[in-house]
Amino acid sequence: MNPADTIAAVATPPGAGGLAVVRLSGRQALSVADRCLRSSGGRLPSGFQPRMAVFGEVVRDGVRVDDVVVTVFRGPKSFTGEDTVEVACHGGVLVTRRVLETLLVSGARPAEPGEFTCRAFLNGRMDLAQAEAVADVIHAQTDRALGTARAQLAGALSRRIETLRDALMSVLAHIEAHIDFPDEDITPDTTNVLSARLTTALEGIDALLRTAREGRFLRHGVRTALVGRPNAGKSSLLNRLLGHDRAIVSPVAGTTRDTLEEVAQVRGIPLVLVDTAGLRESDDLVEREGIRRSREAAAEAELILHVVDAAVPWCAEEEALATAWSGKGRICVANKCDLPGALPVPGAIPVSCRTGAGLEALEQAIEERLVSGGVGPGDDGVAIGVRHQRVLERAREAVLQTRSGLEQHQTLELVAFELRVALTALGEVVGKTSVDDLLDSIFSQFCLGK
Numbered sequence: 001m002n003p004a005d006t007i008a009a010v011a012t013p014p015g016a017g018g019l020a021v022v023r024l025s026g027r028q029a030l031s032v033a034d035r036c037l038r039s040s041g042g043r044l045p046s047g048f049q050p051r052m053a054v055f056g057e058v059v060r061d062g063v064r065v066d067d068v069v070v071t072v073f074r075g076p077k078s079f080t081g082e083d084t085v086e087v088a089c090h091g092g093v094l095v096t097r098r099v100l101e102t103l104l105v106s107g108a109r110p111a112e113p114g115e116f117t118c119r120a121f122l123n124g125r126m127d128l129a130q131a132e133a134v135a136d137v138i139h140a141q142t143d144r145a146l147g148t149a150r151a152q153l154a155g156a157l158s159r160r161i162e163t164l165r166d167a168l169m170s171v172l173a174h175i176e177a178h179i180d181f182p183d184e185d186i187t188p189d190t191t192n193v194l195s196a197r198l199t200t201a202l203e204g205i206d207a208l209l210r211t212a213r214e215g216r217f218l219r220h221g222v223r224t225a226l227v228g229r230p231n232a233g234k235s236s237l238l239n240r241l242l243g244h245d246r247a248i249v250s251p252v253a254g255t256t257r258d259t260l261e262e263v264a265q266v267r268g269i270p271l272v273l274v275d276t277a278g279l280r281e282s283d284d285l286v287e288r289e290g291i292r293r294s295r296e297a298a299a300e301a302e303l304i305l306h307v308v309d310a311a312v313p314w315c316a317e318e319e320a321l322a323t324a325w326s327g328k329g330r331i332c333v334a335n336k337c338d339l340p341g342a343l344p345v346p347g348a349i350p351v352s353c354r355t356g357a358g359l360e361a362l363e364q365a366i367e368e369r370l371v372s373g374g375v376g377p378g379d380d381g382v383a384i385g386v387r388h389q390r391v392l393e394r395a396r397e398a399v400l401q402t403r404s405g406l407e408q409h410q411t412l413e414l415v416a417f418e419l420r421v422a423l424t425a426l427g428e429v430v431g432k433t434s435v436d437d438l439l440d441s442i443f444s445q446f447c448l449g450k
């Protein structure tokens with residue numbers, strides 16, 4: 001990724017649409033644009049007023065490629081911080097490719113995935129946590145996930161990290177001052193003050209770490225297996241949670257043979273629902289394979305919805321299933337509570353997939369289970385990602401070491417060293433340390449043109 005190059009890519013998804021946007025960015029963006037774009041009045045992009053849409057055309061070897069609307073952004077007031085040209089063309093697959101090719105033969109090179117956002121970061125338009133949030137915004141599947149992504153893009157996580165860094169910096173400054181003047185011992189009072197500051201910082205780190213679970217769920221969805229005995233209503237529940245008839249439902253026990261996956265939104269949390277074959281002893285070869293897959297789905301799931309038929313008395317088999325899944329996040333759903341013979345099932349949520357009764361309560365229980373103990377995103381909407389979690393755990397460990405080193409009167413050089421480790425780790429969240437090797441792994445997950 002040579003930052004001196006001028007890059008171009010289609011920023012809209014592949015396929016036919018009304019419009020497509022081709023993006024061009026870099027030091028030579030305007031001279032590249034001048035070679036192949038002009039307004040309908042014949043003016044060249046370098047003469048366009050920035051941030052004003054101009055109707056014009058793309059021309060290659062004197063031949064008009066497409067009618068387009070061109071917007072010029074002068075660096076640093078652009079997404080990437082560089083001179084940028086956005087070309088909105090007709091959204092056909094071929095015409096878009098021709099427009100891109102024209103920019104390429106005019107002097108740009110194809111952008112790598114995520115390279116526009118990478119440049120925005122390198123040019124100081126946003127920090128690393130915000131740059132990652134661009135991908136989160138693009139991939140968000142629910143309003144809740146989008147809210148978290150938008151908060152991170154707006155700098156909510158970055159602000160929390162800055163506060164933590166400031167606190168640790170002030171402690172480091174104190175310690176280094178004592179290293180520079182070794183005659184003055186650090187007084188017990190000072191030690192107490194510094195150690196209290198470290199404790200406050202630890203609490204801040206822990207608060208962020210507690211949002212990791214929700215962050216993971218919002219970004220990747222929660223694998224949720226619908227499991228239970230045949231005919232309990234697993235497929236009916238899948239259809240209810242999805243809001244449409246996806247799976248076959250029938251009074252025949254053993255209707256679902258194979259596992260079936262669909263993404264549903266429950267209270268803004270994306271659930272990857274897996275409908276499964278009912279669990280029972282079977283001599284049928286196909287059904288046995290289905291049941292093996294059911295057990296596999298239950299083993300892989302982060303949440304188990306154990307569906308039972310409330311009109312059938314609780315039996316030993318049901319008890320065995322409940323016990324097998326007790327260690328997992330299991331919610332017992334007593335279905336068919338509309339039937340006159342339905343009995344209350346202890347610990348289960350009564351629902352009826354037929355009437356819709358109890359589904360609200362079930363959704364509430366799912367939400368509570370996933371955002372356990374009321375731990376959700378912070379008030380500012382922060383829910384950290386896996387990379388943040390890794391570096392924050394490292395920071396946490398180093399702050400703990402620093403605090404015990406300080407309290408046990410270890411050599412101050414050692415204490416300062418640990419504190420620097422913590423600061424570096426915190427810096428990695430926002431990209432304020434040496435980050436070259438981080439970049440590739442983060443930006444390669446982006447799509448082209450972002």
Ligand SMILES: Nc1nc2c(ncn2[C@@H]2O[C@H](COP(=O)(O)OP(=O)(O)OP(=O)(O)O)[C@@H](O)[C@H]2O)c(=O)[nH]1
Nearest residue numbers: 231232233234235236250251254255256278353354
């Ligand atoms: N009365 C009543 N019947 C229901 C309810 N939910 C499902 N059923 C019926 O129960 C039968 C089985 O429903 P399914 O959703 O196919 O059950 P399943 O657990 O997927 O069954 P298998 O795929 O065979 O394991 C169907 O005839 C449904 O119409 C309910 O809430 N009330």
Ligand SMILES: [Mg+2]
Nearest residue numbers: 234235255256
């Ligand atoms: Mg079924």
